Amino acid sequence: MLEHGGRLLRAAQRYGIAPADWLDLSTGINPEAWPVPAIPARAWHRLPEDEDGLHAAAREYYGAPEVLAVAGSQAAIQALPRLRAQARVGVLAPGYAEHAHAWRQAGHAVELCESERLLAQSERYDVVVLIHPNNPGGERYERATLLDLHARLAARGGWLLIDEAFIDATPERSLCADSARSGLIVLRSIGKFFGLAGARAGFVCAAPPLLAALRERLGPWTLSGPSRHAVQLALADRDWQARMRGRLLAQGERLGAVLRARGFAPDAGCAYFQWRRCEDAVELHEALARRGILTRLFETPASLRFGLPGDDAAYARLDAALAEIAAARSAA
Template sequence: MLEHGGRLLRAARQYGIAVQDWLDLSTGINPVAWPVPEIPARAWHRLPEDDDGLIDVARAYYGAESLWPVAGSQAAIQALPELRAASTVGVLAPGYAEHAQAWRRCGHLVELRGAAELIAQADDFDVIVLIHPNNPGGERFERAALLDLHARLAARGGWLLIDEAFMDATPELSLCGESAREGLIVLRSVGKFFGLAGARAGFVCANEVLLQALRERLGPWTVTGPTRHALRHALTDREWQATMRAQLLAQGERLAALLSAHGLRASGGCAFFQWHRNDEALALHEALARCGVFTRYFEQPRSLRFGLPDDEAQWRRLDTALADVMHERTQP
């Protein structure tokens, strides 16, 4: 099992700080979650039904011709490699490590490359996996370049798989609307933007032939009834979505400015998080943890990812912790 952010209970035990006393910035999840309404008893008592309207609502939200709900994009990440014969797969690195692990687990040859190298050497691969915007680096890609990359792969039966888990704040950059093209697969998550990580829900946008193969692989009832009920409402709440997009974009810039003010200039990031590369990242991570501030540490490359604080009190707490830690590090 790979390491992920959000392991707050373990951090509480390790540092001897009660769970409620932490400022948890270890994930890229929106701290201001969409307000889930009361779930009707029927959603708990009956099996989920595919024709409950969720598909139509999701098509309208993502602008995709065809899609399928899954138990978080992680479910698709693990299942999609099983739908191809042995392939050479180029995966963006550094990036969300579950992609490479899933393809390797199924016997594919996986090569980790930077974005420019992947695009320039596309003919070396049967499948290319991009995260857009990237996690943790925040890299973004031009629409024309992505469509050209897809065309080069699809011409010889290849796939371009794009993980858009952090795309909701900038939907104009999404390729969901092009996902009916053969060989183009776009993954979306509701956990990040809507703050509903516990719902374990996402969508795969692709052509119908591939979606049918994926449905057969995953089996029935991929998303629970209560989650389907919540998603039908969340995906149609346009007022909340518009307000939250503006708020997240502003908060992402604010976080980058705060880190820079303390000498931790962002190496990359997006509306949901900022990323700082530093050879002393582990020491910084541990020093902040002793202050009750939980960040996401990466070994390769050594770096920290900072999620967004929730409210003004948390912003002040982060500011104070950064000041204390950086002051301590400058002392002889």
């Protein structure tokens, strides 16, 4: 399996620092999670039922004509390549590596491309996979650009697959409302914006025939009863959502400012994280880890992703650590 952020217990063992003493910035998950209420006993006792209102709540929240609940967008990422015959697939890079991995595992010919090349040479591919905004590169796209790309692919039976896991803070950029178009598939995640990664919940927005095929592939009960209950309530909590969008956008800017002030300016980012490309990414990752701060290290390209600190104390701790590291480098 591929490496991901969030491996806090492994880091605790490696560096000899107790889990409770870490500042975990290794994921892009909102550190201020939606407050889950008590789960009713029936959610644990009964098998999940499609008529519980979850899909209706998701259609309303995403503005999508049709949706399918899945066990995190990861489940769809792994299953969708199995719904096509062997194809030429262009995948945005650097980006969430599970996309390319899943298409390769299913026997497709995969080519990793930077954003500009992928858009300019889309005729090379049967399927184009984008992450919007990109993780970790932060690329963003205009709606007209994406719809034009989709039209060109769909005209010859192709797909445009857009992973919108990090778009909830800027929902106006989403293509969910257009997802009834044949060949347009939009993935959404509950884990990032709502901070409910442990629920393992996500949604696929697409035309009904594709959703039916995906549902058949995944089988029944893709989402547990407790997760369905919590997610439905979270999707309906518009006051919390409105407040959180503003907070996340402000926190993303604040994190960028902290990094710049200490000489570690990010190259890209969004409301959930900041990303810095640097040849000494391993050394910076290690220096922070020795101080109990976990970041997400990427090998290609050499880079670090910083998730959001959860409060003022966490920001102060990160700032102090960066100041120490910068000072040590200046003295060396």
